[in-house]
Amino acid sequence: xxxxxxxxxxxxxxxxxxxxxxxxxxxxxxxxxxxxxxxxxxxxxxxxxxxxxxxxxxxxxxxxxxxxxxxxxxxxxxxxxxxxxxxxxxxxxxxxxxxxxxxxxxxxxxxxxxxxxxxxxxxxxxxxxxxxxxxxxx
Numbered sequence: 330x331x332x333x334x335x336x337x338x339x340x341x342x343x344x345x346x347x348x349x350x351x352x353x354x355x356x357x358x359x360x361x362x363x364x365x366x367x368x369x370x371x372x373x374x375x376x377x378x379x380x381x382x383x384x385x386x387x388x389x390x391x392x393x394x395x396x397x398x399x400x401x402x403x404x405x406x407x408x409x410x411x412x413x414x415x416x417x418x419x420x421x422x423x424x425x426x427x428x429x430x431x432x433x434x435x436x437x438x439x440x441x442x443x444x445x446x447x448x449x450x451x452x453x454x455x456x457x458x459x460x461x462x463x464x465x466x467x
Contacts, residue, residue, distance in 0.1 A: 346382075348377075348380040349379070349382070349416075349420060349421055350419075350420050350421070351379075351420070351421045351422075351423060352420050352422050352423070354422060354424050354425070354445040354448070355424075355445055357425055357445075358426075360426035360427060361373075361412065361423075361426040364403075364410050364426070364428070365405055368403045368404075368405055368410045372403050372410065372412050375387075375388075376412070376414075376421070376423070379414070379416065379421050380421065385401060387402050388400065388401055391413060391434070391442070393434070394439055394446060395443065397415045397416065398413060398414070398415045398424065398442065398446060399414060400413050400414075400434075401414070408428040408429065408430050409428065409429050409430070410426075410428050410429075411427055411438075413426075413438075415446065417449070417453065422449050424445040424446055424449070425438060425442040427441075
């Protein structure tokens with residue numbers, strides 16, 4: 330699905346774009362690497378578009394996890410594949426990657442993503458607190 334829409338990425342851009350880094354939480358990178366090759370390729374391309382600041386065509390908000398959390402969706406004949414992510418100030422956080430066989434996201438997957446989002450937000454608050462303390466010491 331995602332790789333079918335490469336026209337929007339102009340490779341003749343005179344200035345190379347800086348890619349926003351992606352941080353994979355927990356086992357999400359390993360889970361994504363275990364997806365079938367075609368699914369992995371399509372979802373990888375969707376993540377690349379996010380790094381460029383573009384919006385993938387098939388993303389959906391996942392309010393059950395939290396505000397600003399989205400899913401990238403892909404399927405094959407066997408299962409549906411999901412990548413749950415959030416775009417933070419300077420980074421894309423991939424919270425959870427999983428496959429499913431039913432239409433709904435299982436509660437265990439929602440809880441996993443929620444716990445990882447909570448850790449990301451706590452780390453951001455701690456980083457901000459440390460930066461403020463460092464400024465005060467100067």
